[in-house]
Amino acid sequence: MKSEVLMKKYIALFEYEDEKKGYSVVFPDVSGCFSAGDNYDETYRMAHEALAFHLDGLALEGLPIPKPRTLEKIKTEWKEWKEWEKEYQFLVVPITVYPVTEKSVRVNVMLPEKTLRRIDAVSKNRSAFLTNAAEILLKQA
Numbered sequence: 648m649k650s651e652v653l654m655k656k657y658i659a660l661f662e663y664e665d666e667k668k669g670y671s672v673v674f675p676d677v678s679g680c681f682s683a684g685d686n687y688d689e690t691y692r693m694a695h696e697a698l699a700f701h702l703d704g705l706a707l708e709g710l711p712i713p714k715p716r717t718l719e720k721i722k723t724e725w726k727e728w729k730e731w732e733k734e735y736q737f738l739v740v741p742i743t744v745y746p747v748t749e750k751s752v753r754v755n756v757m758l759p760e761k762t763l764r765r766i767d768a769v770s771k772n773r774s775a776f777l778t779n780a781a782e783i784l785l786k787q788a
Contacts, residue, residue: 654743655702657715659694660731661687661738674742675725676713677701691740692769699744699775744779 661672670690671683682697684690702712718739722728731737756777758766763773770776 655712655715656741656743657698658718658721659698659740659742660735661690661694661740662735663737672697672740674698675721675727676715678713694740694742695744696770696772696775698742699779700772702744703775 657674657676659672659674661670663670667683669683669685670687672681672690672694674680674694677698680697680701682690682693684693705712716724722732766773766776
């Protein structure tokens with residue numbers, strides 16, 4: 648039997664910050680979740696990590712995972728939307744994650760050093776990276 652993956656797609660708002668010469672990102676559906684980067688690609692990668700880390704933390708603490716809303720619902724329900732729309736220049740980007748829905752278990756794994764360096768080059772959270780990669784492959788199995 649195939650394992651069902653609970654994929655969630657959240658709206659992220661990317662803002663270019665002139666004074667910092669980089670981007671910041673917030674998630675209207677996930678209070679307190681934000682990230683930043685020096686360029687769009689780095690910020691996009693960091694947004695995935697921040698969102699996965701935040702949702703995993705909520706799940707591990709037994710707190711509810713927020714339901715993602717459509718952009719239309721965010722525009723009408725998110726109290727900060729009017730300020731964002733009026734004050735900021737931003738991009739609306741969907742971010743997909745596979746949040747943890749059960750307690751994590753510590754395991755030891757052996758990885759080729761080159762593979763580990765490649766993971767570290769794109770992720771600051773090895774566990775989240777490996778979990779997401781495994782879930783994607785398991786979904787295809």
